[in-house]
Amino acid sequence: MKDRDISEKTDQELVQMALKNQSDFLYLMNRYQSKLLSYILRISSVSYEEAEDILQDVFIKVYKNLNGYDSDLKFSSWIYRITHNEVISNFRKRQARPQSYESEINEEILDRITADFDIEHEVNIKYLRRMINNVLVNLDEKYREVLVLRFFEEKDYSEISDILKKPIGTVSTLLNRAKKYFKKELEKYPNLN
Amino acid sequence: MDKHNPTEVVQSVLNRIKKEDIKPKSRLSFLIKNYSIWFFGVLSLLVGSLAFSVLIYMEKNNDWQFYKRFNDSLVKFIFTTLSYFWLIAFIIFIVIAYYNLKHTKKGYKHTMSLVISGSLTLTMVLGIVFYNLGISKLIDDELAERTSIYPRFINPRVNMWMQPEKGMLTGAVFYIQDPEVFVLKDLRGKDWNVNYNQAVIFPEVQLVEGEKINLLGKQLGQMLFEAERIVPVGPGVRFHEKVIKFHFNSNCPERNASSSFICPNIAK
Numbered sequence: 001m002k003d004r005d006i007s008e009k010t011d012q013e014l015v016q017m018a019l020k021n022q023s024d025f026l027y028l029m030n031r032y033q034s035k036l037l038s039y040i041l042r043i044s045s046v047s048y049e050e051a052e053d054i055l056q057d058v059f060i061k062v063y064k065n066l067n068g069y070d071s072d073l074k075f076s077s078w079i080y081r082i083t084h085n086e087v088i089s090n091f092r093k094r095q096a097r098p099q100s101y102e103s104e105i106n107e108e109i110l111d112r113i114t115a116d117f118d119i120e121h122e123v124n125i126k127y128l129r130r131m132i133n134n135v136l137v138n139l140d141e142k143y144r145e146v147l148v149l150r151f152f153e154e155k156d157y158s159e160i161s162d163i164l165k166k167p168i169g170t171v172s173t174l175l176n177r178a179k180k181y182f183k184k185e186l187e188k189y190p191n192l193n
Numbered sequence: 194m195d196k197h198n199p200t201e202v203v204q205s206v207l208n209r210i211k212k213e214d215i216k217p218k219s220r221l222s223f224l225i226k227n228y229s230i231w232f233f234g235v236l237s238l239l240v241g242s243l244a245f246s247v248l249i250y251m252e253k254n255n256d257w258q259f260y261k262r263f264n265d266s267l268v269k270f271i272f273t274t275l276s277y278f279w280l281i282a283f284i285i286f287i288v289i290a291y292y293n294l295k296h297t298k299k300g301y302k303h304t305m306s307l308v309i310s311g312s313l314t315l316t317m318v319l320g321i322v323f324y325n326l327g328i329s330k331l332i333d334d335e336l337a338e339r340t341s342i343y344p345r346f347i348n349p350r351v352n353m354w355m356q357p358e359k360g361m362l363t364g365a366v367f368y369i370q371d372p373e374v375f376v377l378k379d380l381r382g383k384d385w386n387v388n389y390n391q392a393v394i395f396p397e398v399q400l401v402e403g404e405k406i407n408l409l410g411k412q413l414g415q416m417l418f419e420a421e422r423i424v425p426v427g428p429g430v431r432f433h434e435k436v437i438k439f440h441f442n443s444n445c446p447e448r449n450a451s452s453s454f455i456c457p458n459i460a461k
Contacts, residue, residue, distance in 0.1 A: 019217060022207075022210060022211070023207065025206075025207070025210070026203060026207060029202075029203045029206060030203060033202055033203060037202075052201075052202050055202055056202060056205060056206050056209070059202075059203075059206040060206060060209060060210070060215060063206075063210060063215060063217060064215060064216075064217055064218055065217070065218060065223075066217040067217050067218055067219060067220040067222075067223055068218065068220075068223040070298060072298075161301075161302065165301035166301060167301065167302055167303060167304045168302070169304060170304065
């Protein structure tokens with residue numbers, strides 16, 4: 001099948017294809033692997049190789065549970081949920097966070113963060129990226145995951161609620177607190193505002 | 194992200210699926226799981242409602258008007274007579290219902306307080322309905338008759354009335370001697386001569402042989418009691434029935450085959 005045909009298909013259609021033909025699962029994996037790998041790295045602070053291992057386990061789980069996917073939910077929310085759970089279960093298994101990974105912060109993400117947190121854009125971009133990473137890595141996990149989903153993965157409140165399996169009100173509270181902590185930590189850095 | 198080699202991850206997943214012959218779980222298994230969660234959630238709500246209905250039945254028939262005879266203060270009386278068995282059962286089933294409802298597909302969308310208050314309201318409303326339908330009495334009667342733990346755990350109040358020295362006695366009328374005295378067989382199988390000529394007899398009580406009653410009054414001698422009030426036995430009446438039937442029958446072998454309480458030889 002041509003790449004263009006595949007890119008025009010919805011997630012649901014790809015799910016149906018994968019259920020009919022095992023090798024078509026490839027298309028779903030191709031669609032999500034980069035996003036999920038970045039997401040794993042951002043929320044878990046595992047090494048790159050470990051993130052790839054987790055991603056493999058995620059895809060296996062997704063494949064095993066394809067029939068359980070409920071189309072009332074966005075497929076992306078469902079696969080992010082599985083990823084989130086897999087990261088947690090992996091974290092529990094290892095009970096250690098050996099190293100921190102620097103999240104890739106592109107221009108778009110940077111714009112969103114600077115706009116939301118009222119940070120002047122004139123600050124040295126490299127410096128700003130490093131600061132954001134430092135603050136993120138040191139933030140409490142529950143706050144980091146909502147910030148990552150909101151600002152890095154561009155998920156709305158309802159999607160975050162579906163991914164984390166928390167009520168929207170709780171997500172909103174968590175996000176507000178996370179933003180407050182994030183800003184407080186950012187302000188500790190000189191030459192920011 | 195330059196280290197990222199997507200093809201390798203995807204390829205190794207596909208290889209693993211083939212090598213380990215991994216197949217998607219059947220749709221049926223997900224349906225069974227979802228329906229089971231709902232089934233046990235609803236079942237817990239129903240059982241919780243039944244527990245609540247029996248709790249109402251027990252508390253409503255808690256002999257509130259005589260609390261001073263049992264305890265010095267109302268608070269102490271409430272704590273000593275509370276139906277902990279049903280209260281704990283009610284709480285346990287609410288927790289199970291909450292757990293199941295939270296684990297339904299969309300259960301996470303609702304806050305803990307909403308799910309708990311919703312479950313509580315529903316359980317209480319259903320409990321009141323069950324109580325009004327008389328189901329709570331049926332449950333109490335069945336448990337009183339069929340379980341050995343009834344007087345110890347389910348309704349310890351049945352033993353509270355067995356304190357003649359404090360002016361409380363419970364049992365069944367064994368036979369009526371004359372218009373002033375009847376013989377009462379208590380829960381331990383002992384016979385008491387009860388003087389009742391001054392007693393207030395509650396309208397629910399029919400003073401006939403075999404009638405299960407509670408007495409408030411004074412212990413006058415070793416097996417002599419003066420009744421001031423004769424009140425019906427509330428929850429646990431079937432337990433009385435079971436125990437007293439046993440004692441009646443042991444005193445009256447002719448009646449073993451019969452379900453009647455009346456012992457013709459003694460009554461005469």
